[in-house]
Amino acid sequence: MRCIADLITKISIEQRTDSGLKNQIYNISPVTLSIKNYVVTEETANICSYKATDDCLQKIWELFANRPFVKSTQRVEAQSFPTSTTTTGMITSQNIPLPYVTDLFQLFPKDARATICYVNPSYHYMYVTTCGRNFPDMPMNTLDQQFFQMQLNANNLDLLFEATYQFEDALKTVRNTASRRLNIYIDLTSFRIIFQYEMNSNGALIFDGLDTNNQNVSIKLRGALIYQGDTDCYYNVDLMSRRPPPPILCTIHYIFWLFGPANGGSCVYDVNNTFDEVLSQIEGFINNIYF
Structure with a gap:
């Protein structure tokens, strides 16, 4: 390394x-x-789960021994934007299809070799435009409290789960001022921007995210510099005048695994149908199960 x-x-x-x-x-x-x-020397993880009794597991086994069932899941796809930042800010776009997209998030690498290290670009008036809408509704500042709270909500870290100090530091720590660049002594490489497009209240029974029917759509990312010139720590990678690579766009897609008992057990990876369409393919599917 x-x-x-x-x-x-x-x-x-x-x-x-x-x-x-x-x-x-x-x-x-x-x-x-x-x-x-x-x-x-040390690893940390936030894990939360629910315990099922042996009787409950046995009933589930008996129920699905002769019936097919659906397991919803997600697929992540990543592609780079075509252009990177400039001395005046960033305007770049990507044309891709958005089939059943629940979230979009952007990553900002400073070095093409740093595949897991992403930084805060320190932008304001920043938003993503796609499908005729701006996300978020109001341009955001990546250094203010509103942006910090929005990212906690998007990562489900506002209620049950607790954010790590490293994640919080990456969101809220300022790396420069208008007159100087600051020497940071902590790890700030966990930064990312997430935009949710699906509501959290429908229990995944109704898809209300983005779906363009496999047609390409423009996704435009905009942002203006908060600090310009020599103090712009995102554009100025080092003292050798190197510039950062283009930001990375990741799309989160809603997909399904279809499990069935046919032929000793079958599994189908479905990426083209909605939840209702998947259910219509399964004979004898039970919508509500109570134990």
Whole structure:
């Protein structure tokens, strides 16, 4: 694993006056770091589940031994936007179909080799336009409290689940000001922007997300700089005038697994039908089960 960082490579002292006042000078240069071996010392995870008794599991087994059933799930697809940020901000678009999309989220890499590290671009007046609508309804600022709360809600971290400190820091920590770039001592690479397109109140029985019937539609991402020039820490990747790669667009699609007892057990991966259409294919499906 390799990475490039701006490090202090030389420290020198020069005398300013005859009285003995001196300046301490730091030379900062890009340095390539190579890591051959590393040890994971700690891992954290937020897990919440429900316990089923043995009797409950046995009844489920008996019920579906002779009946087909549906398991809803999600598929994630990722593609890069064609262009990256500029000195004035970002306007880029992608034309793709949106079949049964529940969420869109954007990732902002600073280095093409950093496949799991994404940063806050520090933009305002930012939104996504698709299907004739802007998301969110009002342009957002990626550094304010409203954006922070919106992302907690989109990640289901506002009620039952608790966000990790790393995730919170990536959302709310400022990396620069109007006059200087700040030296950050914590990990801020978990940043992403999520937009929900499906309501949370229908229990997944009615799809109310985005569906373009497999027709291409424009998805335009806009954003204006909060900090410009040398203090723009997203556009200025390092001291070698490298620029970040284009942002990544991820789409979350609603799909289904169809399990049945035929021929000793069958499984069909359905990506083209709605929930109602899937149910119509299954003979003898039971809508409500009570134990």
